[in-house]
Amino acid sequence: MLRLGYYLTKYGRAGGAVRLRCLSSISPNSTKIPESVCIIGSGPSGFYTLKYLLSHPNAPKKVDIVDSSRVPFGLIRTGVAPDHGDVKNAQSEFTQIIEGDNASTDVRFLGGVAIGEGEKVKLSDVEGHYDAVVLCHGASLSNELDLPAYKPDGSKVQSPPVVRVRDAVEWYNAASWAEEPGFREAVVRRGGEGLNITVIGGGNVSLDLARVFAKGRRGILRDSEVRDEEIEEMAGWGVGTIGLYNRRGAYQTAFTTKEFRDIYKMAKAGNTALRIDVEDIERSSNKESLEEMEGNRPMTRLIKLIKQVAEDDEVKEGEGAQISVRYLRSPSEIHTDEEGNMKSVRFELQELSGEKGAQRAVGTGVFEDVETDVLVSSMGYKASPLDERLPFEGGRYKHERGHVDGKVFSAGWCKRGPKGIVGTNIADARETVGRIYEGTETRGQVGGADFVEFLEKKGVEYSTWEGWQRVDEIERDEKRLREGQTRNKIKDEEKIRRIAMGR
Secondary structure, eight states: OOOOOOOHHHHOEETTEEOOOOOOOOOTTOOOOOSEEEEEOOSHHHHHHHHHHHHSTTOOSEEEEEESSSSOOTHHHHTSOTTOHHHHTHHHHHHHHHHSOOTTSEEEEEESOOBSTTSSBOHHHHHTTOSEEEEOOOOOEEOOOOOOEEOTTSOBOSSOOEEEHHHHHHHHTTOTTOOOOSHHHHHHHHOSSOEEEEEEOOSHHHHHHHHHHHHHHHTOOTTSSOOHHHHHHHHTSOEEEEEEEOSSOGGGOOSOHHHHHHHHHHHHTTSSEEEEOHHHHHHHOOHHHHHHTTTOHHHHHHHHHHHHHHHOGGGGGOSSOEEEEEOSEEEEEEEEOTTSOEEEEEEEEEEEESSTTOOEEEEEEEEEEEEOSEEEEOOOEEOOOSSTTSOEETTEEOOBTTEEETTEEEOTHHHHOSOSOTTHHHHHHHHHHHHHTTOOSOSSOOOSSOHHHHHHHHTOOOBOHHHHHHHHHHHTOGGGOOTTOSOOOOOOHHHHHHHHTTO
16 A cells, blocks of 8 residues: 555644645636535545635535545544554544535535445446546555465465455454454464564555554553554564565665654664664665665665664664564465465565666575465555446546546546555645536536435435544543543444434
């Protein structure tokens, strides 16, 4: 996935709310004025799209922000690591956007409304009620780890025991729809100390997972949003090692300096052990990789920190879980026991080939087996189209500055792919809103029933912003919070529905 990163250092924070850098207004000269807009998705891209629609001199008369979930904020709520309260404070800014002085625009949140193929509500239904529709539904599908798995007798395992990183992230973030990530079965089978977790993929999400699990082992998550239930369970796992495996070299590292420094600080404080093999860095340091660093200040800083960690013997001896970052290793197959339970992962050592900026990892024919109790796939995400008629390729909508087709636009991950930080959505949404005002196929010409009337006629239950406020009030009730905890999330989907519906 790409990781929802740290933008507060760029945009500042005061009074607990994020203050965004002032951007120049979108040109008011366009005569193509949409009177009604629907935003599908209430994550960062959805709220920043709402922000720029509302701040436009010719703001629409009506904007509905629709989500399949009854709780808003998308990955800020269920994707950002629960111990990163500074990033989660973006919820305060989003709340100000929707609850602000929007006298000229009727803004509504409609939660619990699923849109797409196989749902009661189709995208074409939405298009019939608005001048413009902006798709901000993110990237909900995981890129799958397709590896053969074998038992000791050589027979193949039909369903290899692989855990998706998204399931794990949603589990410790208490997403009400989260699937169980498969750790319980592995923990019960393994028992005791020394649970070995292997993560395929070395981006920020992988670092988040490693940091949260390492903190869980040490019992230092009590000042985060993690619920008591998950804290107690993680403390009992006995995590021994967490290995993050990268197919390419250190100079192509996907995680960021800020994220990696957090784990380094943990290790310096003795709350985890952190290891990077000096040999991995040396094998990564070919001429083309060194040339790629020229003029790349962010990556130069990151490589400096990576080398510092590799040479720091002190951080290799911390208490609790041991986190290791390995480079130039590609998984080739899984080995299980007779019952199909995970035993090890075989990696083929890689070397870099190709020109500067276009290097790829190629196998060397040298293999190593890594003992593994839990295998986590963290290989990124991709979107799924809400309507097959829309131009779609490579896990995202094809678009021209946010314009997809007809009156349909896009912003966020489903527009640009799962990359960038939270702040990346600001310019992204601004571009899309600017494109909307350059022209839509219908401008103030949509007649007929209101979309809410349509939902009611179809028998589609929906909740409102007031419903979310009731959920929010309960989750932040001081009587439910331990010291240092800012929110105790409700994980029961049915309970959220009843509260949101006022029942």
